[in-house]
Amino acid sequence: MSDMSNVVVLRGGEVIDASVGGARLDVLVRDGRVVEVAPSIDVPAGARVLDAEGCVVAPGLVDLQVHLREPGREESETIETGSRAAALGGCTAVVCMPNTEPPLDDATVVQSVLARGRAVGLCDVRPAGCITKGRAGEELAPMGELHDLGVRIFTDDGDCVADANVMRRAFEYSNALAGAVIAQHAEDPALVRGGHMHEGEWSARLGIPGRPAAAEVTIVARDLELARLTGGRYHVLHLSCAQSAELVRRAKAEGVRVTAECTPQHLVLTDARCASFDPTFKMNPPLRGEDDRAGVFAALVDGTIDAIATDHAPHASETKQVPFEEAPPGMLGVETSLAVAITFLVGPGHLTLQQVLARLSWQPAAIAGLGELHGRPVRPGEPANLCVVDPAQQWVREARTSASKSRNDPWEGVKLTGRVRHTLLAGIPTVIDSEATR
Amino acid sequence: MKHLLSVDDLGGRPGIETILERSRYFLDVTRRDLPKVPALRAKTVVSLFYEDSTRTRLSFETAAKRLSADTMNFSVSTSSVKKGESLLDTVQTIEAMGVDAIVVRHAAAGAPYRIAQWTSASVINAGDGRHEHPTQALLDAFTLQRHRGPSLDGAHIVIVGDIAHSRVARSNVKLLAALGCRLTLxxxxxxxxxxxxxWPVEARYDLDDVLREADVVYLLRIQRERIDAGLFPSLREYTARWGLTNERFARLKPDTLVMHPGPMNRGIEIADDVADAPQSLVTEQVANGVAVRMAVLFELLGAGGSVV
Structure with missing residues (x-):
């Protein structure tokens, strides 16, 4: 007889996954797996029943880009607080970026992050590994050793690999590592040096040194040619310009192995937000002008961009309580991505909820090599990594209630529609009624 | 008006004209035998300068003293800022002493906006990065009025030099356009x-094309570090193309005025003789700065009070 604490019934929700577009079904979960999906399930004695009336039951979200800051910057986030925030956002897996201190360019550091993620147990924490040692852009990191530990996404995130030859060799070498993908923070360092916001109308007006869109577009263009040359797999992190989206669209049509993600903030917000000089709206790549925002939005809608990833980048309050130019770049996001997507994509009718979930769950799961565990159909036998979302609930985001250690939240005070109600990681509730279980 | 962070805070043409009018009164005050009025007695004005400045800091301090305000000078180079104190903590420390206005200069655009959120005192922007320097624009307009009369409508102002990095240019474009000037950069x-x-401006690359039509040539300081950043090849080449040389000065209309916010690089953006020519308003700009800043301080701190 199995321990009944491992039995959960999700009662009365509408199931949406890659193949089911919304059928009212109960879901029975036992020992980490979905065991029955049926219109009405008799609740086994002792099972925990989670109400899903009026809600959608879906595969858990997979966020391809979060900064958990551990090791090295635990005052702004830890694997525990970041995992909790992710679970509250409906995530069952996150890919954490390697720009930690020390960076994730070494097997022992990656092992420690993996172990800590498992011990916390609120989210499947998957480290991205560095492309180069020390993220210095010169010598390759031990990509094979990191791959042996399960690392699939390699990036020097935060720092662009500027040297074309280093990038070429990374692509070539990764061809020996099954499922590996080379992900780039595409901003040419020479073109963005000293810049703090998008270069355009607003930077000119505000006198804040700019970071031109061309810095991204030139790197994406170069990397696409290198991916074509080497046959390597390329992923564009937080794509932010209409022109880079167009390059990806064309490259995909030509058979280049490329995927791309964009953030909720680049889909919705523009550089006009910087007019208040509030460093909450500072990030890299920067919030762009309206033309770029609209271009990225269109590319997400038409499928050119495969995934929404948040670039959840916590920064301790004191580091943002400074003039704009002195603040570190980055915004929170992992708790609000689905709500923002429902509010701005599903609400106005640009995408269906199923299409949004594709971009937040099973498509990013596939990019990260997690397609066997996350983003799975809600079917008997599948791992029970699930989220239950109330797509109609309206709420106002208050950063002070965040599970993150930081408060640099661009959605502060914004009225959102859609809220994650429950999250299950391997069949265990990590979130019940929008509260973390621990 | 609680703060003066940008020309935008002045309330458009009517607000600007009010300050300029009051500046005329304060200019008279500064010329009296006893150049002092009790308008801001018991008010405290602190200057918080994170960048080197002589004329602006002295100008504000003089203005405050002539209004009988108490003044404090927070010198960054000798303060706890050197020990790593944050801007927020510094502002809160100053706030705790009970001040009525903070005059701030900072290398980062928008720093005064941040400070304004952390203090109940009035904040005056005395230059923030490349962003704005509103009192400079006020004193420039005031100086022009002294020479051209109260209406600047239609006056053609040609601003020459490092516009991209210039807070003076940004504030002057807004303010002079609000007063009806025609602006060429x-x-x-x-x-x-x-x-x-x-931007309500026309942009040109060739100075010689516009010299004959200029009522005012406003020169900006050129900095050598722009050469290091690869923005132009040499000072010599800059002077040859964009400097107000004696030859170019000779081609101006006889009544064209020459201005510069200082400090000047004589022989680079402005020829030595031009700087001292009768049409040059450079020292007058400095003199008028005190009166204009008195008007600004009075506007922010003297509400309801009598000037004398």
């Missing part, structure tokens, strides 16, 4: 702002 393309969308 002349700069090497690398020193022109990346976008002029929404």
């Amino acid at each position: 002349v700069a090497p393309p690398t020193l022109m702002p990346e976008s002029l969308v929404g």
Whole structure:
């Protein structure tokens, strides 16, 4: 007889996954797996029943880009607080970026992050590994050793690999590592040096040194040619310009192995937000002008961009309580991505909820090599990594209630529609009624 | 008006004209035998300068003293800022002493906006990065009025030099446009702002094309570090193309005025003789600065009080 604490019934929700577009079904979960999906399930004695009336039951979200800051910057986030925030956002897996201190360019550091993620147990924490040692852009990191530990996404995130030859060799070498993908923070360092916001109308007006869109577009263009040359797999992190989206669209049509993600903030917000000089709206790549925002939005809608990833980048309050130019770049996001997507994509009718979930769950799961565990159909036998979302609930985001250690939240005070109600990681509730279980 | 962070805070043409009118009164005050009025007695004005400045800091301090305000000078180089104190903590420390106005200069655009959120005192922007320097624009307009009469409508102002990096240019464009001036910006393309969308200006690269039509040539300080940043090849080449040399000065209309916010690089953006020519208003700009800043301080702190 199995321990009944491992039995959960999700009662009365509408199931949406890659193949089911919304059928009212109960879901029975036992020992980490979905065991029955049926219109009405008799609740086994002792099972925990989670109400899903009026809600959608879906595969858990997979966020391809979060900064958990551990090791090295635990005052702004830890694997525990970041995992909790992710679970509250409906995530069952996150890919954490390697720009930690020390960076994730070494097997022992990656092992420690993996172990800590498992011990916390609120989210499947998957480290991205560095492309180069020390993220210095010169010598390759031990990509094979990191791959042996399960690392699939390699990036020097935060720092662009500027040297074309280093990038070429990374692509070539990764061809020996099954499922590996080379992900780039595409901003040419020479073109963005000293810049703090998008270069355009607003930077000119505000006198804040700019970071031109061309810095991204030139790197994406170069990397696409290198991916074509080497046959390597390329992923564009937080794509932010209409022109880079167009390059990806064309490259995909030509058979280049490329995927791309964009953030909720680049889909919705523009550089006009910087007019208040509030460093909450500072990030890299920067919030762009309206033309770029609209271009990225269109590319997400038409499928050119495969995934929404948040670039959840916590920064301790004191580091943002400074003039704009002195603040570190980055915004929170992992708790609000689905709500923002429902509010701005599903609400106005640009995408269906199923299409949004594709971009937040099973498509990013596939990019990260997690397609066997996350983003799975809600079917008997599948791992029970699930989220239950109330797509109609309206709420106002208050950063002070965040599970993150930081408060640099661009959605502060914004009225959102859609809220994650429950999250299950391997069949265990990590979130019940929008509260973390621990 | 609680703060003066940008020319935008002045309330458009009527607000600007009110300050300029009051500046005329305060200019008279500064010329009296006893150049002092009790308007801001028991008010405290602190200057918080994170960048070196002589004329602006002295000008504000003089203005405050002539209004009988108490003044404090927070010198960053000898303070706890050197020990790593944050801007927020510094502002809160100053706030705790009970001040009525903080005059701030900072290398980062928008720093005064941040400070304004952390204090109940009035904040006056005395220059923030490349962003704005509103009292400079006020004193420039005031100086022009002294020479051209109260209406600047239609006056053609040609601003020459490093527009991209200039807070003086940004504030002057807004303020002079609000007063009806026609504005032309002349700069090497690398020193022109990346976008002029929404700017009420015409942009030109060739100074000689516009010299004959200028009522005022306003020169900006050129900095050697722009050469290191690869923005133009040499000071010699800059002077040859964009400097107000004696030859160019000779081609101006006889009544064209020459201005410069200082400090000048004589022989680079402005020829030595031009700087001292009768048409040059450079020292007058400095003198008028005190009166204009008295008007600004009185506007922010003297509400309801009598001037004398």
